[in-house]
Every structure is written in structure tokens, then in C-alpha cells.
Amino acid sequence: MKSRREFLKVSAGGLLLAGGANRLGFARAANEFGPAALPSGTLEASQMGSLSGKLPLIKKSFRAPNFETPVAYFNEAFTPNNAFFVRYHLAGIPEAVDASQWKLSIGGESLEKPLELTYENLTRDFEIVEVAAVCMCSGNRRGLSQPHVPGVQWGHGAIGNAKWRGVRLRDLLNKAGLKKEAVEIVLDGADGPVLDKTPDFVKSLPVWKAMDENTLVAFAMNGEKLPHWNGYPARIVVPGWTATYWMKHVTSISAISQPFKGFWMNPAYRIPKGKFPVIDRFVSQETEANTPITEMVVNSLITSPENGKKVRQGEAVMVAGVAWDGGYGIATVEVSEDEGKIWQTAQLGADLGRYSWRQWSHRFTPARPGRHAVLARATNRAGGTQTFELIFNPAGYHNNVVQRVEIEAT
């Protein structure tokens, strides 16, 4: 991976004759829209763009809308709703949802008493709970995969941390009389395909995860109604698991006694079996070769300083960031100031719950002038940690390679 600085050196050396202006543009873009390791076409096509109700975010695609959160927003414990990333697969998105007209059906063959809930039922008839949890797209950092793989070329920002308030999915399922035979809970939302032949975005959860006390039908985020682009009026929240299961604009929940078959469960969102140290299994969907993605692997992000930051020799600079995992909780974050030779324990911020990310910081005083490579590595309470080499997979999931930021002391 070329750092921005190395890249600029190459440019200044006049090695890039044809399309020089383009390449300089690329160098500028690499700074604003994501790491230089993203595909050049991604950086060139990126721009800051606003969806209604949102701050300018990094536009990856207009339709379906995919917008990434700039890393600077991750210096806060909770990601502001109007800066929270937006991810859709299909472009048939309701322009606005009227909560008074919205209905949630709880049905399927494996329920005794199907229900239909209004927004009022949902928000008044069940116990309301709140959980802090990281919502991360399975493909976060896909754009950093080497070799590159097709898909939305996310940098570091298809992630956010929020306080989700809602009702327990299990309370709804219990009220509807979940039968013992149930194997999976199927989730569908109001968004859908443009063409009839395109598979609707429908997902399923194993019953055990759907019945987990932390799995919610959420109607609020950070104390406010969900933003439209994050699933208003209600979405599924599956703490610990990647956001593919967090169905937005949820309209239908059904219990079935057979594994759900649909494009977005198989072949989409699959990881090769046995390649990643994940603990949660989704047995009813497993095949010989692969299995659905489930929990997030241990990971961390350096949010400050930004790559290429210039600092004074002998003056302290605060290296800070966030660390998260699939819900075991972060045990330690270590920082290296010398490219990974010596590791020091970073200071952890407040524990906001095991599904929240954990802020961390480390004071670094560069003793000599020149470039310093700063690395951060998180370890969770289950003993899991980050890798130094990418575990390549064709969909670009679970990229938890230790991140490297260069600081230049003068």
C-alpha cells in the first residue's frame, strides 16, 4: 500500500506524465474521500453528497444510495444520526414512510397467532429497551481488499455506533406464539427492487439469535427517531452481527420451519468455512463450502491523527480511535510507535456496553524527526485479535488487518 506521501513523491518526480493532472487529482481525492489504497476509479467517482436530512457524506453511489461516513465523525463515542452511513442494495426505496400508515406483520407457518402491529402498538405495547451497538456493513473496508473485489468499494466509514431503542424481537415472537419447530425468522422491509425479476432484499436469522434479549425492533437511534435513510420508522437491530441482518423499514417478520432460500442469504453474504475465527454459527444455512457472515471480527480504527499528519518532534500527539468486536467486549488495545516492534497498552475509554465500540487513546511523543508508523491492534475478551495479513475472500468481508498511520515529525 502506497502512503499518500510516497505517492506525492512519485508525482513530484515526474514519473506520471500522461494524465498527470488526473493523478494529482487522485492524490487529493485519496485524502478527502478515503485511503489511497482504494481503487483509483472509486476515488475519482467519489464526492461529498447530501441525502435529505443528512450531512455531506462520501458518495459511493447515487442509486441505490450508498454513502460513507468520514472518519472524523468517529472521534465521538456515538455517531451522529445525520452523519451515519447509508447502505441500500436496491433502488426501490420508499420516498418517505408515514408512521401512522405503517404496519408490521408478524406471521409465518411457525407462529400460533399471527399479529399485525401499528407504530403505536409497537411503541406502546411492549417493554422498551435500549442497547448501544456498532452497526457495520459486512463489506466495510472492501475497497481495501487486495486484489480488489467487485461491490461497493467502502473505505473505513461503513460503520457507526449508536444507542438503539426499541422492543425485543423475542417479545413480539412470543406474543405471536412462536412454535418449537421454528428454524429461522425471516425479515423483510419496505424497500425493494426496481424490476420484478430482481430478488427482493430479504434476510433471515437463526431463531436463537432472533430470540436473544439484545435483538431489537428499534424505532429510535441516539434518542431521536430513525433517520429515513437508516430505516424509519423501524428497523431490526442485531447487536454483534454485521448490518446485513439489520433490516431497515421493516414491514414483515415471519417464522418458518425450513431454512429460508433467497439470493441475499445464498449466494450473497457468504464467507468461506473455517477461514475466520468466528464463534457464532448459522447452522441451518451452512453448506459444505461456505456459511453466512455472522458476528463482526475484532477490529479497531485509528481516528486521529489522520495519515500524513505533521507534528513537532518532542511534542506529544494523541493517537486515538475505536475498537469493537462481535459482543465479547474489548479487553485491550495496543499501539506501536515503531511499525510493530514494540507494543504499548492504550488507555481505554468508558465501557458503554459490550456491543458498543470502545474508545481508546495513547500519547505518543516522537523523539526523533522523520516518519513514524503508528499501528493499533485490539484484542477481545474471547482472545480474538486482528490480523496483519488480509484473509482474502471473494466478497471482501471481515477485513481486520492492523491499520497503519504515518506521522511526520519535524
Add this chain to the structure above:
Amino acid sequence: MRTLMVFALLCAFPAFAGEGDVHLKDGPGKQLVEANCSMCHSLDYIQMNSPFLDRKGWEASVNKMIKAMGAPVADTDVQKIVDYLASQYGK
């Protein structure tokens, strides 16, 4: 009928303004690509996924759109679309 439906859907999403600024490179097959691909998604998906797919990679992507996503691409247009993508946005 389908064209009408797609047109109606596009008009229903003013929030996707900005898409008009996306311009693909000129080359043989460009209009075919614009007409077929933009039925379901903005053309910046192509730019974003470049330049790292070889011809086989673009062929696989086009086939996925047809076979898995149900894109109604005429058989006679498939190769022209792959040719354009591989030559303008391939590695």
C-alpha cells in the same frame, strides 16, 4: 410497460439528484451500457468498480446482473456491453 415503470420510479426519487453528473467515458457501446445498466442503478457503480476487473471479471459482473438480478439485457448486447466495460473500465 417496464420502461414506463422504471421511468415512474426514477421520477419518484428526487433524493437521488446528482446522478445526472455521472458521465461514462466515450467509446463503442456506451449508449448500450447507459440504457441497460441505468435501469436499476446509477452508472457510478461502474466507475467505482474500476480499474481492477479484467474482461472475465466484467463478464462475470454482467452475467450476475442478468442471471441473478434479472436484468433484461438482449443476448445480442451482452458482448458489446462486456467489450465496453473491459476496454473503458477494465484493468
